[in-house]
Amino acid sequence: MMKKEICKILSRTEIAADIYELIVQAELVREITAPGQFVHIRVSNHWDPLLRRPISISSYNPISKQMTLIYRKDGKGTQMLSEMRAGMELDILGPLGNGFPVDEVSAGETAVLVGGGIGVPPLYELSKQLTAKGVKVIHVLGFQTVAAVFYEQQFEKYGKTFIATVDGTYGTKGFVTDVLKNIQFDCLYACGPVPMLRALQQGYPDQKVFLSLEERMGCGIGACFACVCKEKDDPSGTSYKKVCTDGPVFRAGEVLI
């Protein structure tokens, strides 16, 4: 069950250039059912900026009722979010959407987790949960440049971690797809920019691939139809999925991207 809750900020840390980690205490953490779900955050008590901001849950602990969110300071809303401090309150709606299916790989099999930029955070909890059930996990994380790299050590704890940077200032120069060429896997999970997701969908047509999509949102709960995408192979042309409630994670090929 999703909740709208005034949550307490426990800490806020800049972990890379303009990348912030926010740890929040909230009852709604107990409602999280899978890695890859997200929350919808009201960044101010006022009505400007108006809309909530969708942010993935990066990791969570239902016992301590804490969750970690990682976001990039970019526009007006995330700017304001970056000014928040420990002790302040935050109006959060969540957990929302359907996360990554952890059941799709078994102990002993190999999963590769592919993240691009601010698509990296939700993979962290996924990696934790897969590792816990005995899946071998490999991470392939892409960033623009060395200053934007975050959580490398954290991911390393759970499995081999390859970093690619577009400008070559760290790790492999180029895209995650360049690194992926040499990796075998049973299941691929990805979150990141659309061109990356599209390349993965096309690159592995016969393998198990799960993609977390991004779309501009209004309500975040399925009411406004802002975030729809078309189903693949739909003769009527009117069938659709909502990223906020049917996604954000889809099996590759399920929807047009």
Next chain:
Amino acid sequence: MMKKEICKILSRTEIAADIYELIVQAELVREITAPGQFVHIRVSNHWDPLLRRPISISSYNPISKQMTLIYRKDGKGTQMLSEMRAGMELDILGPLGNGFPVDEVSAGETAVLVGGGIGVPPLYELSKQLTAKGVKVIHVLGFQTVAAVFYEQQFEKYGKTFIATVDGTYGTKGFVTDVLKNIQFDCLYACGPVPMLRALQQGYPDQKVFLSLEERMGCGIGACFACVCKEKDDPSGTSYKKVCTDGPVFRAGEVLI
């Protein structure tokens, strides 16, 4: 010279029901030339609420570069102002306008200072300055109810202080004009709601009376013509005074109120 300055808040205290005292450190304090001038405050870094809020300077010290503002928490802007804390920064434009003429009374003469509600604050500095030059000062301060009364002790230090409350919960029951009936004076200075100012203007046609007006403002510096009032006895009908730059203090009879 007015300045636009990012000032430091030294303290913020609730001194009566919804009445806050804000002490601010600012270079622009050295530019203040008379009690009754005001500042124009931007209550947020964002563009909503949009307009600055005009608030009178209640007292100031050019040496320590500190000034005190007293305001009532009411609408959106003053609400946000009431949430500010010591150490925060505040964008202030000022000092603005022309204050009360202290020269209009001489040592030994009697001045009566009449304030209504949030019109009381600027009289405090006036009282200080008049007392300093040897003028005998009497205060007549009106409030809605006992919970709204503030600064009685502070005013008492400088001269006899009468309080009137509309509901009679403190001091004389009724209006400042009721108290005034029994007071003789050489000069009267007043700040408060328009009906009060109008009553004073009509009640003392032959005496020296100075009134501080309020009007909704845009720019606060004379550019937008939001705050004009008509001059009295103007045959053309087009002459005017601006409350922000020609006022807020006018000699009674100078403008139509």
Next chain:
Amino acid sequence: MSRLNIELPGLKLKNPVMPASGCFGFGKEYSQFYDLSELGAIMIKAATAEPRFGNPTPRVAETSSGMLNAIGLQNPGMKKIIEQELPWLSQYDVPIIANVAGSTEEDYVKVAKEISIAPNVHALELNISCPNVKTGGIAFGTIPEVAKELTRKVKQVSEVPVYVKLSPNVTNIVEMAKAVEAGGADGITMINTLVGMRLDLRTGKPILANRTGGLSGPAVKPVAIRMIYEVSQAVSLPIIGMGGIQSAEDVIEFFYAGASAVAVGTANFVDPFICPTIINDLPELLEQLGYEHISECTGRSWKKHESPAYHRA
């Protein structure tokens, strides 16, 4: 005694607060937060004769104190709405106002006829003002003669009272209101969204795939208030007001302007509890302001009237 019950053509409302069309789907999502029977009514998402996918994404963009949307009337078509959504909603004790849209006069008439028969549909809202639909849509809302004719045709077939939703994108809103009154409308709902646009700083291109979109939210409130003020003085139809409402204070302002009920749109996205919160806040606010019933507020901005109770006291 309730301070909030209101009667309008076809509608007996517990209170005058309802979610606006397109901002509440068919209620299912919000039913996870509260009992929909608390609402005065529900304006459901636009129904068209055939299912519609709507516009490509991105479909929303944010603006200062507002948002743009270009959903493009996505909906499952009237058949599915009548067979699935309305029956589901009938579990709640709340009247439904069905929003009717189309590209041609025939479309409107067809949908109006079918959907007005549904047992829990107590009124229609004729959406002649959706700015996001290319084919014809907007013309219905900007040419008085066309709006009048459409209203007349729909009235002929509708089993329930017909409210016409006005577009604010016109030079003369009063003329439009008079036209739909002449066409036989039972009420007016206003305002729909203002046509607006945002461009992406990096690409220079519109953020919305549809390029333009409809502006809603607090930013448009002063325009809505002005138009309701004008229209309520010019016609004798009741008005359901909307445009940027986010608090009980806003509701009173809409009543003062001339509304007899209100709808809340965009604010649902910001706070899913906004409708029950407002409904809950209203009685105390009315008490403070000295009104015994919210209907006393309607048109106070222009009516000559006695002082409210607390001034009299």
Next chain:
Amino acid sequence: MSRLNIELPGLKLKNPVMPASGCFGFGKEYSQFYDLSELGAIMIKAATAEPRFGNPTPRVAETSSGMLNAIGLQNPGMKKIIEQELPWLSQYDVPIIANVAGSTEEDYVKVAKEISIAPNVHALELNISCPNVKTGGIAFGTIPEVAKELTRKVKQVSEVPVYVKLSPNVTNIVEMAKAVEAGGADGITMINTLVGMRLDLRTGKPILANRTGGLSGPAVKPVAIRMIYEVSQAVSLPIIGMGGIQSAEDVIEFFYAGASAVAVGTANFVDPFICPTIINDLPELLEQLGYEHISECTGRSWKKHESPAYHRA
């Protein structure tokens, strides 16, 4: 090399940023903050044939991310403006655009003729769109034929190029733009304010003494962008864009929409340094976005074009 210099009919601008009419008086107040020669131009307060007091107060009210004003064209009359304000302004190296208003065609013609002779007046801005003036004013801005005629008449007498300021309170802004183009306008300025209203919660009455007022500020920006986008594709006149600008980013968005220069109104009240701040921020922003000159941004939202420099690099 400057990235910001712009040439428009009658105007050689160091940069394309100027204060909007009515939001900067005749410059004196802002000259206390910075050197007015830094500005691209100055649009001075509306001039009418005779002195005008304007509307009663209150004249301003705040709205979400916006404000309403109903100043009512208060000004000292063209004679005083020509004899006192313009000569004072001539100490600065900055072209003046004189805003011309009136209640009748004759008024406009009279003011245009006289004021266009002043040496530092490089262009006129024909204010056919002030929503706060009862007598006639708004009709000039909402009826294409009337606007065209007025433009023609003023062009006949003006010594300098004439820009016509369009009202956003119309169903079809393109039609208005085409009309003034046909009337011989040299350029368009847009948008003036949207008509809006706010009511006092306690009294139920309008906050503004004039009841309605003109909405300006960030709230109206998406409407301005949309209208400039439409008009710039339909006419071949340069557009000076305005409506809610408060940053260099906003300026670029107006250029993308189709503007060739911009004016900043309401934001001057919030931050008296806003114009020089924006002018100062623009070169770096252009650099970041990969433009060698700001003129490359004009109309990018709809023009087919090559990628900006940094994409090419």
